[in-house]
Amino acid sequence: MSLSDPLSWNIDIDRFLNLLIPPPPWRWIPYPIAHFFGYRKTPPKALGNVLIAFWAFIGIFCGVSLIEGVSSHIPSFRDHGAPLIVASFGAAAVLEFCAIESPLAQPRCAVLGQIFSSIIGVGIAKLFAMSPRAEDLRWLSGSLACAAATAVMIMTKTVHPPAGATALLAAVDKSALALGWFLIPIMMLGAGLMLAAALILNNIQRRFPVYWWTPEELTKRRRPDVERTSSGAGEAEGKRFTPSPTPSLEGQSVTEDGPQILIRRGLLQVPEDVYLSSEEKQLLESLSNRL
Template identity: 40%
Template sequence: MSDTTSSESPNVLSRLPPWVSRWLGYRSIPEPDLPPWNNNIWSWVGAFCELSVIAAIFGHSVYFTSRNVPVLLPSFGASAAFIYGNHDAPSSQPRALVGGHFLGALVGVCTMKLFHMASDFEDLRWLSSGIACATTIVLMELTHTMHPPAGATAIIPTVTVQATALGWYYLPVVLLSSILSLTVALLINNIQRKYPAFWLTSRPGPILPLHCGYKDTDEGKSSERRADL
């Protein structure tokens, strides 16, 4: 079962009213484990709602459409797979989700701007994309914000004409997309599940059973893993 609260501020969340703290991932009583099919349903619902909300805002708001903002950045589809399909993982937590994407956007735009000064920029897009992604990975490692989809966030402004044209405006677009993703995840993942496992920092937790329902082939028992809570 999941831990009752985030590791860095257990008392802060517990002081909030239950109808508030629940949606921030706090539990005074651990949630019961869900059957695999139940987890599958919430993963589908969560991913659908998250991507639909982002696409609706960027695709139907005149403020964004007039600036030719992409309706949906592909990297957030990958993020949905993490925060709903593996919502307990460290790479799915708010720090990694928001921080990783922002670092990816920042590095991607900086790299694009640097290479854009070259007269043969179009011929160097392949090089700028590799540098942007590799640099983002290292920065995420150093800042403990590893979120694999953010590697794609760094590549997008270096290889797509639409994102290149956005320039620095790409950063607030990514930041808003991250915040929308987190908001939907807090709502959907806290109906019957628990999210986040932690907000800013993690600590070693007990060995917990997997929620995916796979059985150990030798003993017929649920596999176990160590979770960051």
């Protein structure tokens, strides 16, 4: 890493994980079923805010009710004094039924973000509980849990704002502290039920998720390295590099008249219906500046 180049301070775990993740299996799944997993042969039509508000109301009501109803009928939840629902699922419901195109609402973030944060929050709470001044230092454990969970979510590309609240609750809330490690299966179940409701209700007139793991193309093998001759100072001639994976349209129709990204010197235009990760935008902007 070069101290003088801020962009060099970047660790992309997907460079390694994406090699292990299989591509979406939509071509082998009947379309009526794949439809409710977010697959589309053609892009969905845009809806007015009245319909969006209607489906958000129905979705949030059903999603929250589903978690509360299931939790109330699990004996082990009652035995541990678990709440009907963890408060952070209220914010998660808004993301997963309202801002359904946001990267923060996609399944990878919505599920893994909550799990990672609950583990970190409970773990930090347990560490502080070993101190005789645990009660006086609870404020510190809460801030550390939220900060650590956020850092982990950034590094794992699972940023989910409600999960920050989960980590905070795990470290400072008395009922969450009493649950201890049992909070983790509670969050896993709640995140799974919320996702299941979102898959059914959001796909009636809209599309969810936009992607499951990443907007980038998933292939089992990395593409062959491409030779290039570097002209920058200090770089060895013939340095090899691997091109960044291209975004996956996941079922959208691709024609000559489809969405196009325009790159000119100092100009980058990306259609609103094309999602690019921050890394992809940085790459395209750097190419634009070099033209």
